[in-house]
Amino acid sequence: MTAVIAIDGPSASGKGTVAARVAAALDMDYLDSGALYRLTALAAQQQSVAWDDEAAVAAIAAQLPVEFVAGQILLQGEDVSVRIRQEEIGMGASQVAKWPAVRAALLQRQRDFARNKGLVADGRDMGSVVFPDAKLKVFLTATAEERARRRALQLHIDLDSEAYAAIVADIKQRDLNDTQRAVAPLKQLPDAHLLDTTELSIENAVKKVLDWYRQS
Ligand code: CDP
Ligand code: CDP
Numbered sequence: 426m427t428a429v430i431a432i433d434g435p436s437a438s439g440k441g442t443v444a445a446r447v448a449a450a451l452d453m454d455y456l457d458s459g460a461l462y463r464l465t466a467l468a469a470q471q472q473s474v475a476w477d478d479e480a481a482v483a484a485i486a487a488q489l490p491v492e493f494v495a496g497q498i499l500l501q502g503e504d505v506s507v508r509i510r511q512e513e514i515g516m517g518a519s520q521v522a523k524w525p526a527v528r529a530a531l532l533q534r535q536r537d538f539a540r541n542k543g544l545v546a547d548g549r550d551m552g553s554v555v556f557p558d559a560k561l562k563v564f565l566t567a568t569a570e571e572r573a574r575r576r577a578l579q580l581h582i583d584l585d586s587e588a589y590a591a592i593v594a595d596i597k598q599r600d601l602n603d604t605q606r607a608v609a610p611l612k613q614l615p616d617a618h619l620l621d622t623t624e625l626s627i628e629n630a631v632k633k634v635l636d637w638y639r640q641s
Contacts, residue, residue, distance in 0.1 A: 458548030466517030483526035
């Protein structure tokens with residue numbers, strides 16, 4: 426297997442942004458594992474399969490007709506890059522992600538991303554389950570308030586609106602789902618470097634990861 430950098434952390438901590446930039450700087454591939462859970466939730470919704478039907482959702486995850494082409498994410502040929510970022514689908518992702526059969530169905534697909542050049546992978550269990558032998562493991566975090574603020578800015582939502590209050594509630598609910606579930610819960614591993622970005626710019630977060638990688 427090629428060299429892997431595993432970046433795990435809670436929702437909106439900056440994993441995707443930092444991981445993609447680190448991958449570009451090191452000429453490595455990038456895996457957004459959360460997208461696979463989001464795609465599974467979306468595909469289930471499109472097929473009217475309930476997110477709590479473990480066996481049916483796992484069957485969908487095993488067969489996901491997905492392609493990652495030039496920045497686009499295609500599900501059965503349709504560009505769903507924007508659709509899967511909706512918070513409703515994020516919540517669905519966190520519901521389907523609690524099922525062991527769903528996680529098992531997506532495991533090999535994630536590992537296959539590490540077949541070519543090096544890989545930067547972000548998610549919740551990159552360092553613990555999918556790539557336990559990763560060369561570098563990072564636990565990227567920020568306070569829930571800062572993460573909600575970033576998500577709101579991303580979605581062009583006013584910080585004094587009801588929609589913002591819903592984002593804060595949502596982020597806290599997803600933190601709870603992701604850290605308390607029985608399989609592959611989000612946690613900081615003893616061998617992971619902690620990177621709290623609450624007061625750190627994207628540039629400095631990227632620089633820190635690159636420094637750690639070069640020292641590893
Ligand atoms: O992948 P994840 O959900 O962890 O977060 P993201 O989508 O990469 O980042 C959420 C938002 O926070 C993006 O708009 C980033 O530009 C922003 N961000 C930031 O303002 N400062 C950081 N240090 C990291 C991310
Ligand atoms: O962008 P954000 O950090 O909000 O979420 P994401 O990384 O796209 O992941 C969406 C959901 O999928 C998370 O809330 C997790 O429940 C689940 N997930 C997971 O269980 N394991 C992963 N490796 C990645 C995501």
